[in-house]
Amino acid sequence: MRQNLARRAALVDAAIEVLARDGARGLTFRAVDTEADVPKGTASNYFANRDDLLNQAGRRIYERLRPDDATMEAISGGPATRERVAELVRDVLVRVTSFRTGYLALLELRLEATRRPALRALLTERVSEDVAANVSGHLASGLPGDADAVRMIYLAANWLVVERLTLPDVFPPDEAAELITALVERLLPPDGQG
Structure with a gap:
């Protein structure tokens, strides 16, 4: 090779x-x-x-989706509030959907992984690492919410990405942003209460 x-x-x-x-x-x-x-x-x-x-x-x-050091530093700053969590999730939505072809290709790979064990193992490892990093980073930052809330936000945000990339008129950008805020407010305790 x-x-x-x-x-x-x-x-x-x-x-x-x-x-x-x-x-x-x-x-x-x-x-x-x-x-x-x-x-x-x-x-x-x-x-x-x-x-x-x-x-x-x-x-x-995944190399291309990974935020650079400056983005990671910006993510770790800011107040530990529900609004900050919503802002971070909205930022992820924008960042991921800006690499449209990468995410669409990833969807194709996920489907292909149902038939290819090595690809399934690779994607399972990569996604599991991402979820674990999201949970541990969130908990370490002092942001409100527990591990289950982070996983639920992860799942909902991922499907919102799919909608934005494949059927963008279902949830236009403003409505998607409002949905993220509502999701965070329903899953995380009010500021100062948890």
């Missing part, structure tokens, strides 16, 4: 675009080569097989 890391990353990014546009069935080495604008046969020199390409795409999506 070839080792040019920049070329490999470009090919995996192209695979993400193909997944988002054409679905898992449309993900072929030839489609990736075309999307990356490289000579035919390039992707097959970098990936052992289609499963390898799918797994690499799954890893890369």
Whole structure:
């Protein structure tokens, strides 16, 4: 397998675009080569097989979705209030939906994971780590709410992302923001009470 890391990353990014546009069935080495604008046969020199390409795409999506250090620092600041939690969830919604193709590709990968044990294991590990990090970060920050509330917010926010990316007129941005505020207010105790 070839080792040019920049070329490999470009090919995996192209695979993400193909997944988002054409679905898992449309993900072929030839489609990736075309999307990356490289000579035919390039992707097959970098990936052992289609499963390898799918797994690499799954890893890369999470690399690109991970907030940078400045964003992480901004997240950890601010008052420990319900409004701050709602603000953070709204920020996540904006950040994730701004990488539209990545999240759509991730949805394709999740469906494909029902048929591919290695991909299922990769995504299960990655999502489990994300949930655990969200819970521990929330609890360590002193924000209101317990672990169950954080997990429920995580689940609701993820489905809201799906709605915003696939059927954006169901919950337009202003309504989505209001729903996040209502969700947080119903799940978390009032400020100063927990």
